[in-house]
Amino acid sequence: MIQLIGLKHDVKIEIREKLSIIPKRQEKSLEALLSICEEAVILSTCNRTEIYFKSMDDEIIKKIFKALNWDENLIKCVVNYKGDKAVQHLMEVVCGFDSLLLGEDQILGQVRDAYEIAKGLKSNKKELQRLFENAIACGKHFRTESKISEIPVSSSSMVVKKAIEIGHKKFMVLGYGAVGELTSKYILEKNIDVLYIAVRDSKKVNIEDPRVKIIPFNDLQKYYEYADCVISCTTAPHTVIHLDDLPNKSLLLFDLAVPRDIEEIVSENPLYEVYDIDMLGDIHDANYKRRVASMKNNRYIVDKAIKDYIEWKTIEELTPFIKKIRHIGDDVYKERLTTFKHKKETKDNEKLAEVLLKSTSNAYVNRAIVVLKEEHLMGRSKQCEDIISRIFQQ
Template sequence: MIQLIGLKRDVKLEVREKFSVIQKRCEKFTKSLKEVCDEVVVISTCNRTEIYFNAKDHDDAMVNKVFDILGWDINLKNYTFHYKSNEVIKHLMDVVCGFNSLILGEDQILAQVKEAYEIALNSKTVHRDLQRLFQTAVTCGKEFRTKSSLYKIPVSSSSIAVNESRKRGIKRFMLLGFGEVGQLAAKYILSSGFEVLYIAVRNPKVVDIEDPRVKVIHFDERIKNYDDVDCIISCTSAPHCVVRKDNLPQKAMTIFDLAVPRDVEEEVYNMENVTVYNIDKVSSIDDKNRKRRKDIMIENRCIVDKHIKEFMDWQKIQSISGEIVNLKKCGEKVYKKRYKTFKNKRHTKDNEKLAEVLFKSTSDAFINRAIDVLKEEQLKGSAEDCMKIIKKIFYVAE
């Protein structure tokens, strides 16, 4: 049974970060979960942690196993939900199209879901059901964004952070981290007027931006350059705080903490002249295009429903896959028996007559059996339903 353990929508950041799975540990946890599940995919972003898995067991004991493997506090179980079967399918399709994002219609989630699926593929933790589900979801997300033209009004935590800083007249920035979120933030900063952008990373070679105003520095050099900027956008995958009160200059500063777990320590929030936006505060900022995106998404909801039905139909067919295999085996028996006869008599004078006899014999093998079944069902009083099926199978050949 396909299942999902995730965090409820109204869970606060302080609790969410206790469930976060650091990106570089996703593969390790995915493989560990595979020991108790048939299939598993782990999605972990700044706003969600979701474990998709396929397992025979679907009770509380199974949930407890997942908590234990991930090192989650079982006392926080009430902050999570446990979906099964169709609930999971609908949820993932909504997620990949941005319906369930804190920032409605945000354009990062599709890439994040795709990345989680690729990690599972590389770890060999998906094969049939979850593989098909995530392939369908990614296709759904792409079609939804293309046909709804949401890409023309992109929004993300990065774009909101940069737009908010522009409202404050900020032109001197520092980026901590250059993953997907950091790259988006850099893109938005570069698209408008700014004086300087420091990008602090562990490996400066990963940044390839040719602009004299952009200074790529090693992560350890960030502190000595704080005094030269007015805004810090932090989006690392560190499991600990990287922006500390003791390291910040005594000056007005705006800090956006887009990471989960948080990059900015609590003491920074109480500093004079320092304004800190965590990911929840950023997500709550009502950007000017929110209503427009919402209307467009509702208009294109039919795309999501189409892909939900497509996957559910595939599941129904899979439930009879064993019988389909058996039918093919029966067909092989019929033709192989007659092919053997043909091989033994292929040198006879009248090959056309032999072919006619063999073809008729093949036809009779199925027609005679259908007639026998129809007679049996007539005696039971259910010949009408039986005849409908027989017509679908045989009358198409007319």
């Protein structure tokens, strides 16, 4: 059975960072999961950690926590969806229905990345592979039909918008992964003076813009005083912005990372206005009502994708029985073919073929008649007649 465990919506960031899986640990975590699950895919973003897996083990949740070295006392902080509910959740996630910022467009790429990592490790087999391929196709279709991408929203766009509205023109971005790159893109679309991008490897950044200054990550503290707004989005497992390194001036700081990049004590200083990922929902978004309407009008796409997958899964459950029927059919024709080969030199071939074809037909017609009689005696003849009629196309 396909299942998922995911963080509850009301779980604070202090707990989420304890149950996060940073990118460089994702493959190792998948390998650990494969020792206890038939299939597994990890979807880990700044605002969610979800594990999709296939298992019938009643103790699987505890085993997952143990395999990932998570505190079992935090099991109460996750939800466990099974079967159709898990399918529905992923379809809603990939289309942005379950995001903190409704309709945000980054999640589709994040789901695709999660699938590709699992595919590379062969940790998603038939059922999860089909589920994620269907979900990704659903996400693409939904965005095309709803045109939700024309009403842009992401954590990156929201924080840049707020900083610009306040009047900031000197930015610093820490980290240049997917979120850092997107954040830098939004910043450079605005009328700004300078953008400092702090990275450990300068070759990762390829931007030809005179406003961009690439700085070594280890020299952060030397450049803080030149910025008005700092946006941190690294994948570090520890804090990277510390109170002692910050200048004696007002700063607007956004922490888009989980685990957090900014140590908690920074927010206690009145000089610094600090927003973590949990606080982004408080930032006003004028496009919210437009997104709600667009998503509501195109909800049917999600519902159809859910229905299609569930139907595929239901039919897939018949596969062993269908193989058995085909095997029986093969035995019947092979038996008659053997008879034909043995007798074709001594018998009238046309008469022999007629007898063998007739016996093949009788093998199934006579059996259908026997089953019909048995079902009639048990009061189920009407349904049996309908099925047999459909088989014989009458």
